[in-house]
Amino acid sequence: MAVYTEVTDEDLDAFVADYDLGSVLSCKGIAEGVENSNFLLVTERGPHILTLYEKRTKREDLPFFLGLLEHLSTRGIACPLPVAARDGVALRELCGRPAVIVTFLSGQWPRRAQPVHCAEVGAALARVHLAAADFTLTRPNALGLAGWRELYAKCRHRADEVRPGLSAELGAELEHLGPRWPADLPAGVIHADLFPDNVFFRGEELTGLIDFYFACNDALAYDLAIGLNAWCFEADGAFNATKARAMLTGYRKVRPLSAREVAALPLLCRGSAIRFLLTRLYDWLNHPEGAFVRPKDPLEYRRKLRFHQGVRGPGDYGLDMEG
Template sequence: MAVYTLVSTESLSAFLQGYAVGELVSAKGIAEGVENTNYLVDTTAGRFILTLYEKRVAAGDLPYFMALLDHLAAAGLPVPRAIRGSDGVAIRALEGRPACLIEFLPGVSLSQPTRAQARAAGVSLGQLHRAAEDFPEVRANSMGADQWRPLFERCGRGLDAVEPGLHDTLAEELDRVLAAWDPALPRSTIHADLFPDNVLMRGDAVSGLIDFYFACTDSRAFDLAIMHTAWSFDATGTHGDWAIGQALIDGYQQSIQLTGEERAAFQALCEGACIRFLLSRAWDWLNTPADALVTRKDPLAYWRRLQTYKNQGSLFA
């Protein structure tokens, strides 16, 4: 989440007239994240999230995301559905951007999850994959393995502004990981971005799974690997805790047992996840507008993770 587009009180009040949500009381921009513009909106009828979709999210993909959230909610998962207006429409225009008013879910995101919380999050990911088994729609992964080299090339020598020598060393790692990539692993609809800040907790229980705007069809074990890289380290990527990662895996396997092929590929999947987020963070680091209310994330935190996985060996006992 972030704020790239400023929304005036007058525009927001007019926007809310299309919904049965009462009158605007307050709105506050949310700086965390890097993808879309988000506001916490309070009205006389309750609390909501307003999301304006920026350039990385294609307007044509929005019906897919809305349909997926409706599908998962119908299966009992705690996901935020889009509020439909009095005319039944969920996606509208605001300040020149596609926009949605979305359910607010209670709970807090964690910076230092415990093993119990990681296990609960792993359970939720397995439940998500199970619930999505009969979801009929398909979306290619816009940040999948086939997109990493083109993104690397777009970043170009700018990577050396992030860290001297990063361009050449990352090129070598990219070649190595892509050579080991297995495209034949079991696939499903995946979240593809289930960081701790996209999981809301109340105590040790998951109360919300949010930010589905990278959801797509890809390797389900890659989804778990993304979580492993995000949950098993501190924010700097310096200190790892494999017990947290194991708790994620154990929780996930309450719903879905990893195959032998997925286990064998899991280290490469984690290394690929590191490259994927290193590249997207580097692109944002180099291209975020100076006046955007955005908390930029350190690309090198994922370079450090990549080196740890490279030297770790098997992640399974």
């Protein structure tokens, strides 16, 4: 639930006056998202989303993110399109923060994802990967192996406050992944954070993908591993192979996976699990007293990591090996 910056109506009116959007009818903070301040802005031209970028989103990354949204939109991906003001510029400033107005997407994120949703998400992820293939800007993944090691160095001395033994477990996993992490899989722009609350549906129809603010260049199959972790475990921690099969099948119908990508999946899933385990652990340990946002449980991802450590091979994800 996130609105970090308070926007006065005078500031907002002046800001919106630079656009061809008519006057402001309403602007309400949205109680979703944890990184930036989001508002549902209704003007005489209808609803839009106003985002103010808070500290965690780096200013120098914004051209990549906004350029990517524009690139994907023009290629038919249902994602927010940055709206340019009359001077042609979309990235502006409001209340001392970088700010942008983007188009409004209908739909709601699925609170109880079904296999049919997972199939759609897999297909959408593949379409993003294909559509971004000719996007010219790049952004390294700050939360890859080197980033995990940095986070681990910052958390290792306090990780056992969350659960005894956690620090050693993380250290051992990083030692396992280091020499084995695949460096030469097909790569490109990945979403890197496609959790259920970032995908809108109307019924079974996917109507939009949002929150591209972790997008970066990395192995395409790693994005799928993030998706498997985000969508295919039940609330009780059980892995749902039916959902995983649906997601992988949906993906492969749009973009076939190579044998090396399939073989790498268990390792990629372990990497994706430790990535969210580490960021959640860091947030848990560094959660400011009295902050609005309740930190997410890091141990959820320890359970997922342990599942992936135990799989016998890609077949455990419901995959047949025929490509």
